[in-house]
Amino acid sequence: MAKKIIKVKKEIVVKKKQKKKSAKEGVKKTKGPIKEKKISVKEECIKKPKVAIISLTSCEGCQFALLDLGQKFLDLVEKIEMVDFRLLEDEEDAGMDLDLVLIEGNPVTEENVKTLISARKRSKLLCALGNCAAMGGIPEIKNYQEGKNTIKHVYRYIHGISNPPIKEIDNFVKVDFVFRGCPISGEEFLKYFPELLRGNIPTIPDQPVCLECKKKGNKCLFLDKKPCFGPMIIGGCDAVCPTAGMMCQGCRGLRPGGNVKAMKATLKTMMTDEEFENTTEIYGLRDDIEEAERRQKIV
Ligand code: SF4
Ligand code: SF4
C-alpha cells in the first residue's frame, strides 16, 4: 500500500509540474500559433472545477484512502484543478475561490476554526471527509471520558495549552454533504464525487449496513447473541466489519429512518450499559443517539 501511495504522490506532483511548465510557456510566447496554446491552457484551467482537500486536526487516514485509490484517483485529478492537498505538496494555498472543498478532521485549534470558516466562504460546496469531521470521531472520546483532564496523558505541563471540547464541523459551518466512515470508502468517493463536481448534492440511500452484510452471505452476529449496531447504521462500507467477524460500531453514523429506541433496547440484552456507552463513544455516535432519543420523545 505504501509503495502505491508514493507512486500516486509522485505522479500527481509530476503532472502538476508539467502543467505549470506548459502554463509558463503559454505566457512567455504570445505570437503566432503559440498564442493558441496560451488560450487553451487558460481555458482548460477555467473549465476545470477548483477543488481543495483541507485537513484540520486529524490522522489524515481519509486522505490516504483517496491516495490508495491509485490510478482511479489520478484519473479523477485530471478532471479538476487541485488547489490544495497537503499530503501531496507543500505549496501554500493562495486562497482562491473554490467549487468544492473537502474538510477532514476536527476544528480543534483557533487556526483550524479560521481555516474552516474561510473555506466555507470561498467554496460553493463544502463536504465533510470522514467520521472526525462529520461526527467528532475518535477524538470525541475525550468529551465523554476525562474531558479537559485527558490532556494530562500527553503533556506534563498543561498551562497555556488550548484544550477545547471536540466539535463536529457543522457546529461552525454549513455542510452540504458527508463522505462517511473512518476512514471514508474510496469506492463511495468515486461514486459521489463526480456528482458534487457537477454542483449536485447526492443522497446516500437510507439502508442499513445489514443489507450489504446479507448480500455478502455473512451469518448475522445476533444469531450468536453477539451485539452489532448494523441495523441502525447507514450502509455504504460493504459491511467490512461484520464480514471480518467484528460488530459494526457505527462509524458511518445513524440512519435517518432507524429506530434508535428499539435498537438500543435490543443491544442492551447483549451488552451492559457501560459496554453500550463505550462502544457508542468510539466514533462519536453517542451524542447522535442522545439527540435521536430526544427527537423520538418529542414526536
Ligand atoms: S475519520 Fe478516521 S481515518 Fe479519517 S481522519 Fe478521522 S480518524 Fe483518521
Ligand atoms: S451482523 Fe450486524 S450488520 Fe450483519 S446482518 Fe447482523 S446485525 Fe446486520
Ligand code: SF4
Ligand atoms: S461496518 Fe460499521 S463500523 Fe465497520 S466500516 Fe461499516 S459502518 Fe463503520
